[in-house]
Amino acid sequence: MESLSHRSKVVSNKKMTFLERIYLPAVLSGIAITIKHLFRRKATVSYPEVKREFSKIWRGHHVLKRDDKGAERCTACGLCAVACPAEAITMTAAERKKGEENLYREEKYASTYEINMLRCIFCGLCEEACPKEAIFLTDRLVYTDFARDGFIYGKDKLVEKVDERIDVTVRQTPAVLEFKKHKQLSHNK
Numbered sequence: 292m293e294s295l296s297h298r299s300k301v302v303s304n305k306k307m308t309f310l311e312r313i314y315l316p317a318v319l320s321g322i323a324i325t326i327k328h329l330f331r332r333k334a335t336v337s338y339p340e341v342k343r344e345f346s347k348i349w350r351g352h353h354v355l356k357r358d359d360k361g362a363e364r365c366t367a368c369g370l371c372a373v374a375c376p377a378e379a380i381t382m383t384a385a386e387r388k389k390g391e392e393n394l395y396r397e398e399k400y401a402s403t404y405e406i407n408m409l410r411c412i413f414c415g416l417c418e419e420a421c422p423k424e425a426i427f428l429t430d431r432l433v434y435t436d437f438a439r440d441g442f443i444y445g446k447d448k449l450v451e452k453v454d455e456r457i458d459v460t461v462r463q464t465p466a467v468l469e470f471k472k473h474k475q476l477s478h479n480k
């Protein structure tokens with residue numbers, strides 16, 4: 292019968308030679324392969340004793356940035372949530388009250404902002420969509436947990452502390468900075 296893949300092999304019933312019958316050459320060749328792999332560079336690391344070096348463009352735990360004066364940059368426009376392919380972001384918009392200018396940069400702000408880290412695929416589209424440079428992915432890890440609830444990150448885990456700013460400049464490569472100069476692109480205005 293004609294083979295469609297042309298990869299079929301005809302089974303041979305030919306008699307095994309003496310060497311084939313004692314299996315010794317096959318065993319030795321298997322051992323040689325094992326020894327060869329012993330001296331190869333390991334593909335795994337013994338985490339947490341050994342930590343792998345992250346790429347400069349690693350995308351991890353998000354941060355909601357504050358401006359130079361310490362006010363939250365997010366204006367709850369929702370563009371990050373719309374851009375998110377995993378539907379991981381939810382927020383509630385609120386109006387800034389008189390006297391809260393030092394807390395929130397714009398008249399509207401996110402009174403709640405949550406990211407479901409179990410849904411997030413760390414694609415970075417929320418960062419790209421944000422017109423206010425408010426959300427960035429950082430080189431921080433999202434830690435493991437035993438309960439699902441622990442993975443809903445609210446503002447307490449996302450907004451940077453006034454006295455503990457998170458540096459996001461590492462991932463702002465020259466290509467990204469160049470892109471941000473194009474004023475005709477709506478989210479660079």
Ligand code: SF4
Nearest residue numbers: 375411412414415417
């Ligand atoms: S990194 Fe991607 S998946 Fe995660 S919240 Fe942002 S847009 Fe959604």
Ligand code: SF4
Nearest residue numbers: 365366368369371421
């Ligand atoms: S796109 Fe930026 S400003 Fe708009 S809601 Fe998301 S983080 Fe806030």
